[in-house]
Amino acid sequence: MAKIIFNGEIVDRTTAAIDIEDRGYQFGDGIYEVIRVYNGKLFTKNEHIQRLYESAEKIGLKIKDDKDAFGSKLEELVKVNSLDTGIIYLQFTRGVYPRQHGFPEKEVEPVFVAYTKEMKRAENLMKSGVNGLLVEDIRWLRCDIKSLNLLGNILAKQKAAEADCYEAIQHRGDKITEGSSSNVFMVKDGILKTHPVTNLILNGITRQVILKICKENEFPVKEVEFSVSELTEADEVFISSTTSEIMPIVGLNSIAIGNGKPGEITKKLQQIFEDEIQKQCEKALSH
Known part of the structure; x- marks a missing residue:
């Protein structure tokens, strides 16, 4: 069974669930990246992570993870899924909060999801x-x-x-x-x-x-x-x-x-x- 990262933990895909009041689901209030994997290795990993953090800053979303630790977790996901050629998709949303257009009135934890997918080169x-x-x-x-x-x-x-x-x-x-x-x-x-x-x-x-x-x-x-x-x-x-x-x-x-x-x-x-x-x-x- 394929594994994913859900809020920092590698879990079975079927065990993860997105709340209906997740701001990504309701507003598209979040950011994402797609990283290519060749021969089981993430191509331009650091550049993608840097851009992810820059996008987060531009929308006022705080990613608490250290960049190096974050990259290591992505590499671990590729390894446990035995991905050779494909992509890893990852996204952060602003989190779960009762629906309102403005930012949540109190700090909430961002929701982080990542998964791998086989994809041949064109x-x-x-x-x-x-x-x-x-x-x-x-x-x-x-x-x-x-x-x-x-x-x-x-x-x-x-x-x-x-x-x-x-x-x-x-x-x-x-x-x-x-x-x-x-x-x-x-x-x-x-x-x-x-x-x-x-x-x-x-x-x-x-x-x-x-x-x-x-x-x-x-x-x-x-x-x-x-x-x-x-x-x-x-x-x-x-x-x-x-x-x-x-x-x-x-x-x-x-x-x-x-x-x-x-x-x-x-x-x-x-x-x-x-x-x-x-x-x-x-x-x-x-x-």
């Missing part, structure tokens, strides 16, 4: 590329917080699914922001562009890894806004996320990007990213 899609759908970004103005309030993202993703597209590429007016569950990169004349870190996007962990490896390998990158027309006229487009890794976008709204195939820079970055995965896994094994 290797075939990463080789062939996928299609995207341009969608107006209707979300709130604090997209930098990885909150449980994902209705805007869900509606965008559903539009993409109905159009037989892998991802919704969102824009506010004429400016591209990000995907419904990913960050967006474009390549033009050998230069990568991606939206700067503001309140309008989530600073994706995979995005951060890509920027790091671009710097290390001297790929020119600009963190700047770009328009819908710049994106559709780009030489290459790809999205990045924990589960999609580096995913080529070969068509947008039935318009081919470049020659309609994954571009050379995208493929080079995929290989370097693969090397980064292996490097981190080997480092984890040596500790």
Whole structure:
């Protein structure tokens, strides 16, 4: 039987129950993270935990656990569930309290849940590329917080699914922001562009890894806004996320990007990213 973490303890999944007055259930009042697991090792664990704590601070939610102890508990969960390739999902809500819109009038304990899930890598899609759908970004103005309030993202993703597209590429007016569950990169004349870190996007962990490896390998990158027309006229487009890794976008709204195939820079970055995965896994094994 699969194990989960419930309020700090590893227990059988069937023994845990969420109260109907949990503020995450009633208001989406909470935060979450998704961490990739490769070969039984958590990829970019520390970066995800750091962002989790930052999101908590932004909404006034106190996580009492030490970051190192917290990370060790996640590793223990992966181990007891014998997860090789997949994800660990974790979330904190503000806790259980009689329903009211304002924060609880007295301090309550946050509710913490984490579970693992097997998930294969989308290797075939990463080789062939996928299609995207341009969608107006209707979300709130604090997209930098990885909150449980994902209705805007869900509606965008559903539009993409109905159009037989892998991802919704969102824009506010004429400016591209990000995907419904990913960050967006474009390549033009050998230069990568991606939206700067503001309140309008989530600073994706995979995005951060890509920027790091671009710097290390001297790929020119600009963190700047770009328009819908710049994106559709780009030489290459790809999205990045924990589960999609580096995913080529070969068509947008039935318009081919470049020659309609994954571009050379995208493929080079995929290989370097693969090397980064292996490097981190080997480092984890040596500790």
